[in-house]
Amino acid sequence: MLRLLHNASQPALKSTQRRFLTSRFYDRPTLDFLLFDNPAIITPPTDATTQQVLDSASSFVDRYHHLDPLFDKFEPQFDPAFMNDRSSPTVSPVKMHEQVKEVLDAYSEGGFTAMHEMDLPFPSLTAVSAITGSAFTSGVLGHWVLTQCAANLLKAFGSPDLVAKYHEPLTDGRWTGTMALSETQAGSSLVDISTKATPTDTPGTYRIKGNKMWTSGADHDMTENIIHMLLAKTPDNKISLFLVPKSIVNDDGSLGERNDYTINGVNHKMGCRGISNCYWSLGDNSDGATGYLIGEEGKGLQAMFLMMNEMRIHVGLSAALCGKRGHLESLNYALERKQGRSPTTKEKETIVNYADVKRMLLTQKVHSEGALALCLLASSLADSSKTSEEDKHVLDFLIPIVKSWPSEFCLEANKWAIQVLGGYGYTSDFPLSQIYRDNRLNMIHEGTHGIQSLDLLGRKIAGPGFPLLIERMAGCVERAAKTGDDEIVPMASHVKSAVERLVEVTKKLGGVGKSGDVQLMLANSHDYLNMAGTTVIGWLWLEMAIAAKAKSSDPSESFLHGKVNACQYFMIHELSKTKHQARLLESLDDTVIKTKVEEL
Amino acid sequence: MLRLLHNASQPALKSTQRRFLTSRFYDRPTLDFLLFDNPAIITPPTDATTQQVLDSASSFVDRYHHLDPLFDKFEPQFDPAFMNDRSSPTVSPVKMHEQVKEVLDAYSEGGFTAMHEMDLPFPSLTAVSAITGSAFTSGVLGHWVLTQCAANLLKAFGSPDLVAKYHEPLTDGRWTGTMALSETQAGSSLVDISTKATPTDTPGTYRIKGNKMWTSGADHDMTENIIHMLLAKTPDNKISLFLVPKSIVNDDGSLGERNDYTINGVNHKMGCRGISNCYWSLGDNSDGATGYLIGEEGKGLQAMFLMMNEMRIHVGLSAALCGKRGHLESLNYALERKQGRSPTTKEKETIVNYADVKRMLLTQKVHSEGALALCLLASSLADSSKTSEEDKHVLDFLIPIVKSWPSEFCLEANKWAIQVLGGYGYTSDFPLSQIYRDNRLNMIHEGTHGIQSLDLLGRKIAGPGFPLLIERMAGCVERAAKTGDDEIVPMASHVKSAVERLVEVTKKLGGVGKSGDVQLMLANSHDYLNMAGTTVIGWLWLEMAIAAKAKSSDPSESFLHGKVNACQYFMIHELSKTKHQARLLESLDDTVIKTKVEEL
Structure with missing residues (x-):
C-alpha cells in the first residue's frame, strides 16, 4: 500500500486542461x-x-x-x-x-x-x-x-x-503466471486437447505428458518461477485444470528441482512483442511433468471459463487502449502539422482543420471511447455480479461483444490513426505502426471473432441476459427522452430504433435456430455480433451524452460538449449502419452456406 | 524477346484444374x-x-x-x-x-x-x-x-x-528510376516544395539545391546508376521537372563523376521492405546537383501527372495482389486445417466448411477479384485513351477510385485472411502478416484516400467522365436484363438501383459544391469515394457474372459458377451498403465540420 501511494505525486488535472497537457x-x-x-x-x-x-x-x-x-x-x-x-x-x-x-x-x-x-x-x-x-x-x-x-x-x-x-x-510480482490451453491441433476447440494427466500415489499430484502451443509468457528469463494454469485430460478423458510450476516449490517455499518440460521455440508475432509466445512439451524426459489438480477432475473447462471471461474483458480493454492511444497520437500530430491550403481561404492549413482529418479523428474517438466505456461497464458488472444475479446474466451476454467489438473497431480506428500521419504513420519514427500491429492480435486472442459470434448467437441470445440488457437500454432511452434536451432527445430516438431492430433481428434469428436450421442461423453470425455490438456502443454513447449534459453547467465547456458531439457523430455515422445490417440479417441470406468449397 | 520466350515452358492450365494446382x-x-x-x-x-x-x-x-x-x-x-x-x-x-x-x-x-x-x-x-x-x-x-x-x-x-x-x-534493367516529389514540409501538397533549380550557362542544365523525402528506391547498392525524376522550382517559382542522375553520364554513355547529393537516411517502414525509402539533400557541397530539364519550365506538375496516373493504377494493382494472395493463402489453409466440430454432424470439421470461414473467404474473393478487374479495366482504358477521348475521360474519373478502393478493401480482405489462420495468421511462419503490412502502405502511397476523395468529389464529378461512366454501367445493366437469365437478372436490378443512387447523390453533392458550400460538399468525401467505388465494383462483378455465364456450357463448372456466386455475394453483402451510404450522403450531415478542434 505505502509503496503505491508513495508515487501519487501528480495532481489530478482539471478537465479543462484536457489531454493537451497530459x-x-x-x-x-x-x-x-x-x-x-x-x-x-x-x-x-x-x-x-x-x-x-x-x-x-x-x-x-x-x-x-x-x-x-x-x-x-x-x-x-x-x-x-x-x-x-x-x-x-x-x-x-x-x-x-x-x-x-x-x-x-x-x-x-x-x-x-x-x-x-x-x-x-x-x-x-x-x-x-x-x-x-x-x-x-x-x-x-x-x-x-x-x-x-x-x-x-x-x-x-x-x-x-x-x-x-x-x-x-x-x-507480489515475484513470479508470473500463464494460461496453457491451446495445442497445435486444438486452438479454438479445447475439447480436442491431447495432453494427458495421470494420477500419482500422492493425492492431487499428477504426471503430465503432452504439448502446448500459443502459451503467452510460457517462458522467459525474468522471474524465479512461472506458474502455468494448464488443461489436460485425466484418464477418464475429461478435461481437468492443473497448476504446473516451472520449478517445484518445496514446503518451506524454497525452489526445488526444475519441472520436466521443454520450451521448444517461440512464435514470432507481428505485435505484442513485450511478451513471449511459446510452444512446449511436457514429460519428455520422465513419466511426466509434475502438475497439481485445481478443483475437481473433469471440471477444468468450467474453472477456466472464470479466467477466460476476465481475460476477454482485458483483451477488449487492450484493443480499446490501442484505439485511444492512436487517437491521441494522431490528434497531437494533426494539431501541429501544416500541409496544403484551406479549400476556402487558400491559406496554409493545419491539417486538423480539414474535414476528412476531423472525420478520421472523430471515428477514432467514438470507437475507442465507446470501447473503453464498454470495458468499464463489464468491469462494473463483474463486481456487481457477486451480489446481483441479473447483472451476472447481462455480463454473460456482453462478454463476446466486450472481447470482439473493441478488437475489430479499434483496429479500424488505428488504421485511421496511421492515415492521419500519412507516410510517418507507417514508419518506426512514430508509434502508430506498432500500435496497429499490437492491436491486430486482439481479434484472435482469447477466441476469434468467429468463436465469439457463435457464442453470442448460438448460446447467449437464448439466456436471460438478453432481455435484461434490452430493458436497460430501453430505460436509458426513456431517461434520455425525459431530459427534454434538444440535443439528447433526437439521439435517444436513434438508440430506441436501434434497440427495437436488435430485438426483432434476434427474435427472427433465434426462431430459425429453434426450428433446427442452425447453419442458416449461424451463417451471418459475424454481422449479428457487429450489429449487437454497435447497438450496445450506441447506448453507451447516449449514456455518456446524458452524463456530460448533466455535469456541464457551462454549455461551452468543450470537453463535455465534445462527448455530446461524438455521440451525435456515432448515431449518424455508425449506429445508422445497423439499419442495413438488420435488413440483411432479416433476409436470412443463404449465399454463404450454399457456396460450394470449390467456388471459394 | 528471345530471352523472354525462352522461359515459356509452363503449359497454360485449364480452368478446371483451378488454383489448387497453381x-x-x-x-x-x-x-x-x-x-x-x-x-x-x-x-x-x-x-x-x-x-x-x-x-x-x-x-x-x-x-x-x-x-x-x-x-x-x-x-x-x-x-x-x-x-x-x-x-x-x-x-x-x-x-x-x-x-x-x-x-x-x-x-x-x-x-x-x-x-x-x-x-x-x-x-x-x-x-x-x-x-x-x-x-x-x-x-x-x-x-x-x-x-x-x-x-x-x-x-x-x-x-x-x-x-x-x-x-x-x-x-533494359541496368539502371533504376525514381519519382522524387515529396519534401518534409510538402507531402500531399506539392505546390509547397522548396527545392530550387537555377539555370546554368548550358541550356537545359540546372543546379539543384534542396531536400527530398519519401523517395522510394532513391538509393541502393544494386545498379550502376539511378535516375531521379525530380520536381524543383525554377527562379520564377514555378514547378519544373528534372532528370537528376546519381552519376553523370558522359556523351559516350560511360559514367562520369557522382552527382552532388547526399542520402541522409532511410525510413523504416512497416511493409514494402524490398525497396528503400530515403530522405536526401541536393547540392550540399557545391552550387547544386546537376539536373536536366524535362519538358518546359513550369510544366513539371502536368508532366508528373502522367507518371502519377500510371503509378496510381499500379498502387491499386499492388493492393489487389495483396488481397488476392491473402485469399489464396487463407483458402489453402482452410482447405487443410481440421478444427472443432460441425454444428450439425458434430464430427471433426475442416474449417473451410464453417459458414463464418466461408464468409471470410468470399469477402476476400469479391474484394480482390473486383479490385483486379478494376485495375485491368483502367489499363485497358489507358490503351484505348490514345484513340478515344471518351475512354480518356472515363479513366480520368476512375483514377482516384482505382488508387483507393483496392487499397482500402483489399486491406480489409487481408485482415480476414489473417483471421482465417488464427494465431498462425500473425506469426512469421505464414506470409499473411507480411502481406497485411505491405498492403497497409497502399492507402497512403501516391496520394492518400483523403486526397483522392477530394480529387473525385472536388474535381472529377464535374468532368465529362462521370456521365460517360454512368452510361456504360447502365448499358451493362441493360445487357444483363436482356439475358433473361434467372441468376443474372436479379443482380442487374441491384446494380441498376446502385447506379441510380450514385447519380442522385452526385447531383446533390455537386449542387452543394456549386452553391459555394465547398466544406459541406467535401465533409463526406470519403464516404462518397467508397460509395462510388463499391458501385463501380458492383458493375464489374455483374460484367464478370455475365461473362462467366456466357462462357459456361456446363452449369456445374465450379470455376465459372464461382464467379456468378461471388457476384451474388457482392450484391447482397457489399453493394447493398451503398443504400445506407446514399442516405447518409444525401442528408448532408455537417457534424464533422461543425466539430470544434478542441472537441476532437
Whole structure:
C-alpha cells in the first residue's frame, strides 16, 4: 500500500486542461469522466484510494513509457543452447529484452500487482490497466493480466495448500503466471486437447505428458518461477485444470528441482512483442511433468471459463487502449502539422482543420471511447455480479461483444490513426505502426471473432441476459427522452430504433435456430455480433451524452460538449449502419452456406 | 524477346484444374478469365505474345518467390560510413538484402523490364505485374514500376538527347528510376516544395539545391546508376521537372563523376521492405546537383501527372495482389486445417466448411477479384485513351477510385485472411502478416484516400467522365436484363438501383459544391469515394457474372459458377451498403465540420 501511494505525486488535472497537457498515452479526463460521472452504467468508486492509484499509474507511465518501442524492436529470442539448461531457476532459452524485467519490477514494486488484494472496485483496476497498458500493451498488461488471472483462478478453485504456496508470489510480482490451453491441433476447440494427466500415489499430484502451443509468457528469463494454469485430460478423458510450476516449490517455499518440460521455440508475432509466445512439451524426459489438480477432475473447462471471461474483458480493454492511444497520437500530430491550403481561404492549413482529418479523428474517438466505456461497464458488472444475479446474466451476454467489438473497431480506428500521419504513420519514427500491429492480435486472442459470434448467437441470445440488457437500454432511452434536451432527445430516438431492430433481428434469428436450421442461423453470425455490438456502443454513447449534459453547467465547456458531439457523430455515422445490417440479417441470406468449397 | 520466350515452358492450365494446382501467389485462371473473357470491359489481347509472357511471369515467380520473406526480414539498412563514399558507381550507404539484386537481375534478364517496348497491350502488362508482383510486392513491383514510369515520362517529355542517353539503360534493367516529389514540409501538397533549380550557362542544365523525402528506391547498392525524376522550382517559382542522375553520364554513355547529393537516411517502414525509402539533400557541397530539364519550365506538375496516373493504377494493382494472395493463402489453409466440430454432424470439421470461414473467404474473393478487374479495366482504358477521348475521360474519373478502393478493401480482405489462420495468421511462419503490412502502405502511397476523395468529389464529378461512366454501367445493366437469365437478372436490378443512387447523390453533392458550400460538399468525401467505388465494383462483378455465364456450357463448372456466386455475394453483402451510404450522403450531415478542434 505505502509503496503505491508513495508515487501519487501528480495532481489530478482539471478537465479543462484536457489531454493537451497530459501524456499522449492515455486520456485521464475521459477515464475520470467515465468512472465517476456515469453512474447509470459504471458504479462510481467511492473509496479514497482510486484517485491515488490512478495517479500512481500515470507516474509509472510517464517514467517508463519510452521503453515500450524497444520491446517491439527486440522481440523475444529463442536460444536453443539453453533448452536443457536447468542450472538456475531463471535460466531460459527465451531471452527477453532486459528492460522488460526493469518495467515489470517497477510495476510490482509500485504495488500494482497487489492491487487485486486491496479490495478496489474492478472498474478502478480496469482504469489503472487502461493507463499502464496504454504504454505497455504486452510488456506489462500481458504479463500482469495473465499473472493476475492465474492468481484469481488459483484462489477460487485451488486447495488451501496450493493457495498458501503459490498465491502470494504471484500477487507480489515475484513470479508470473500463464494460461496453457491451446495445442497445435486444438486452438479454438479445447475439447480436442491431447495432453494427458495421470494420477500419482500422492493425492492431487499428477504426471503430465503432452504439448502446448500459443502459451503467452510460457517462458522467459525474468522471474524465479512461472506458474502455468494448464488443461489436460485425466484418464477418464475429461478435461481437468492443473497448476504446473516451472520449478517445484518445496514446503518451506524454497525452489526445488526444475519441472520436466521443454520450451521448444517461440512464435514470432507481428505485435505484442513485450511478451513471449511459446510452444512446449511436457514429460519428455520422465513419466511426466509434475502438475497439481485445481478443483475437481473433469471440471477444468468450467474453472477456466472464470479466467477466460476476465481475460476477454482485458483483451477488449487492450484493443480499446490501442484505439485511444492512436487517437491521441494522431490528434497531437494533426494539431501541429501544416500541409496544403484551406479549400476556402487558400491559406496554409493545419491539417486538423480539414474535414476528412476531423472525420478520421472523430471515428477514432467514438470507437475507442465507446470501447473503453464498454470495458468499464463489464468491469462494473463483474463486481456487481457477486451480489446481483441479473447483472451476472447481462455480463454473460456482453462478454463476446466486450472481447470482439473493441478488437475489430479499434483496429479500424488505428488504421485511421496511421492515415492521419500519412507516410510517418507507417514508419518506426512514430508509434502508430506498432500500435496497429499490437492491436491486430486482439481479434484472435482469447477466441476469434468467429468463436465469439457463435457464442453470442448460438448460446447467449437464448439466456436471460438478453432481455435484461434490452430493458436497460430501453430505460436509458426513456431517461434520455425525459431530459427534454434538444440535443439528447433526437439521439435517444436513434438508440430506441436501434434497440427495437436488435430485438426483432434476434427474435427472427433465434426462431430459425429453434426450428433446427442452425447453419442458416449461424451463417451471418459475424454481422449479428457487429450489429449487437454497435447497438450496445450506441447506448453507451447516449449514456455518456446524458452524463456530460448533466455535469456541464457551462454549455461551452468543450470537453463535455465534445462527448455530446461524438455521440451525435456515432448515431449518424455508425449506429445508422445497423439499419442495413438488420435488413440483411432479416433476409436470412443463404449465399454463404450454399457456396460450394470449390467456388471459394 | 528471345530471352523472354525462352522461359515459356509452363503449359497454360485449364480452368478446371483451378488454383489448387497453381502457385499460391496468383490465380492464373482468374487472370486469364478477366483478360480474355470480359470483352465488354477489357479489350482482350489478340497478340500471340501475351500468353507466353504470362507463362514466363509464372515461371519467374515459381523460381524466386521464396526470397520475398527475406526482403521483409532484412529491411534496407543505412550505413553512414558510406554517406560520402563515391569510390564506385554502385557504392551506397543504403544496403539492400543481396538477393534483391539477384531477383531484379533475373527480372531484367527474363526480358520483363523491356516489355513496355514490345507493344504489348497495357492489360497484358498489368497481368504480368499481377503475377510477378504477387510474389514481390515491393522488391520487384516497386523497383520496376518506378523505373518503367520514369522511362515513360522521359520518353514522353524529354529532349531527344536525354532520351538517347537515359532511356535504354532504364528499360533494359541496368539502371533504376525514381519519382522524387515529396519534401518534409510538402507531402500531399506539392505546390509547397522548396527545392530550387537555377539555370546554368548550358541550356537545359540546372543546379539543384534542396531536400527530398519519401523517395522510394532513391538509393541502393544494386545498379550502376539511378535516375531521379525530380520536381524543383525554377527562379520564377514555378514547378519544373528534372532528370537528376546519381552519376553523370558522359556523351559516350560511360559514367562520369557522382552527382552532388547526399542520402541522409532511410525510413523504416512497416511493409514494402524490398525497396528503400530515403530522405536526401541536393547540392550540399557545391552550387547544386546537376539536373536536366524535362519538358518546359513550369510544366513539371502536368508532366508528373502522367507518371502519377500510371503509378496510381499500379498502387491499386499492388493492393489487389495483396488481397488476392491473402485469399489464396487463407483458402489453402482452410482447405487443410481440421478444427472443432460441425454444428450439425458434430464430427471433426475442416474449417473451410464453417459458414463464418466461408464468409471470410468470399469477402476476400469479391474484394480482390473486383479490385483486379478494376485495375485491368483502367489499363485497358489507358490503351484505348490514345484513340478515344471518351475512354480518356472515363479513366480520368476512375483514377482516384482505382488508387483507393483496392487499397482500402483489399486491406480489409487481408485482415480476414489473417483471421482465417488464427494465431498462425500473425506469426512469421505464414506470409499473411507480411502481406497485411505491405498492403497497409497502399492507402497512403501516391496520394492518400483523403486526397483522392477530394480529387473525385472536388474535381472529377464535374468532368465529362462521370456521365460517360454512368452510361456504360447502365448499358451493362441493360445487357444483363436482356439475358433473361434467372441468376443474372436479379443482380442487374441491384446494380441498376446502385447506379441510380450514385447519380442522385452526385447531383446533390455537386449542387452543394456549386452553391459555394465547398466544406459541406467535401465533409463526406470519403464516404462518397467508397460509395462510388463499391458501385463501380458492383458493375464489374455483374460484367464478370455475365461473362462467366456466357462462357459456361456446363452449369456445374465450379470455376465459372464461382464467379456468378461471388457476384451474388457482392450484391447482397457489399453493394447493398451503398443504400445506407446514399442516405447518409444525401442528408448532408455537417457534424464533422461543425466539430470544434478542441472537441476532437
